[in-house]
Amino acid sequence: MAERSGHHEHAPVILHLDMDAFFASVEEVDNPSLKGKPVIIGASDRGVVSAASYAARKFGVHSAMPVARARKLCPQGIFLPGRHKRYGEISRLVMREVANFSPLVEQTSVDEAYVDITGMGLLHQSPRVLAMRMKERIHEVTGLTCSIGIAPNKFLAKICSDINKPDGIYILPPQDIPAFLTTLPVGRIPGVGKRLEAELNSLGVRHTSDILRFTEAFWAGRLGEKAAQFLYARAKGEGNAVLRPHAAPKSSGAENTFRADTNDREELKRWLMRQSERVGRDLRKEGYFGRTVTLKMKFxxxxxxxxSRTLARPVQCTDDIFRAAEELLDAESLPMPLRLIGVSVSGFSRGERQLGLWDEPGEEEMLRLDKALDAIKEKFGGTAVFRGRTFDFWRTGK
Structure with missing residues (x-):
């Protein structure tokens, strides 16, 4: 890495790629008139910001912020609903180019990935030259910029990719790690949230290396053994350098924020049916079955x-997912109206599930019906056919 020296020459070299303001940048590339303007992805005042351009960030707007607050901070902002299918298309182009530089790629989100480039620097003169070529190729194919961090493990590489944003490169050689950690705020460690940061600060621990002023036993007594091991490892610059290419997804979910808070159970169940369709279609497309159904409610x-409910058998049928979510909702008292509801499925297995003596009558037929509906929607669009329970969504435009 900086560039092969002494006993560090065989250290892992991990690259973290992070696309710059990805959703907003895609909108700017597709519509050049938006370039340099405060573009904010998130149009409903009931929802949250998915992404903000750098021009919008100057006003204090950031992702996960309520859209209503973003409008107050940046009234001149251009608020867009987002085109997630388009973002997915561009993401696939980016990851295809990344894979041309190394076979070991772990994609962690639509706009981020780790790449093991250990030894690859020999093919590209150095890790820096490799990073520059990767950035150039991504820009050539998509028109987008990205930022890259390179370090001996994933935790440090992720931090490094944020240092020279946007459109930057930062390389941390092994020999520079101790000095780097003396100036790294503890809040920058991935996994350290606001509450833990405040507790650490209260003990005078402001930079990552400050953690080592206390023994690991001290931290175990205060935070628990697992948290102590995590913090101590990070304070020494240690982290995982093993990538999991093509890691299987852990869950699939869908959720919606309502235009107006509601505790109307029939309306909530219509939303659950619509979401169960989306989740079931995703499972069937990828060939997964899931055993755990989770209902999410935000008041x-x-x-x-x-x-959550773990089912007796793995499912991918829309009706099975919906019935489990419906039962979970029926068990709740709903002390106040909800602003959001969602359903997800986890506990995946792959392959065809063998229908047995204890399966519901007609379940095989229901699964065939689901797949037929999936095919129709894939070919003619989501509104080509719909279930009776979701009719009101299409009739009223909810």
Whole structure:
């Protein structure tokens, strides 16, 4: 890495790629008139910001912020609903180009990936030259910029990719890690949230290396053994350098924020049916079955709860997912209206599930019906056919 020296020459070299303001940047490339303007992805005042251009960030707008607050901070902002199918298309182009530089790629989100480039620097003169070529190729294919961090492990590479954003490169050689950690705020460690950061700060621990002023036993007594091991490893610059290419997804979910808070159970169930269709279609497309169905509910005071049920057998049928979510909802008292509801499925297995003596009558037929509906929607669009329970969504435009 900086560039092969002494006993560090065989250290892993991990690259973290992070697309710059990805959703907003795609909108700017597709519509050049938006270039340099405060573009904010998230149009409903009931929702949250998915992404913000750098021009919008100057006003304090950032992802996960309520759209209503973003409008107050940046009234001149250009608020767009987002085109996630388009973002997915561009993401696939990016990852295809990344894979041309190394076979070991772990994609962690639509706009981020780790790449093991250990030894690849020999083919490209150095890791820096490799990073520059990767950036150039991505820009050539998509018109987008990205930022890259290179370090001996994933935790440090991710931090490094954020240092020279946007359109930057930062390389951290092994010999520079101790000095780097003396100036790295503890809040920059992935996995350290606001509450833990505040607790660490209260003990005078402001930079990552400050953690080592206390023994690991001290941290175990204060935070628990697992958290202590995590913090101590990070304070020494240690992290995982093993990538999981093509890692299987852990869950599939769908959720919606309502235009107006509601505790109308029939309306909530219509949303659950619509979401169960989306999740079931995703499972069937990828060939997964899931055993755990989770219901997510956010109340009007923003308190969020989840309820889960592990089923006797793995499912991918829309009706099975919906019935489990419906039963979870029926068991809740709903002390106040909800602003959001969602359903997800986890506990995946792959392959055809063998229908047995205990399966519901007609389940095989229901699964065939689901697949037929999937095919129709894939060919003619999502509104080509719909279930009776979701009719009101299409009739009223909800």
């Amino acid at each position: 009007k005071d923003f308190r969020t709860i989840t309820r």
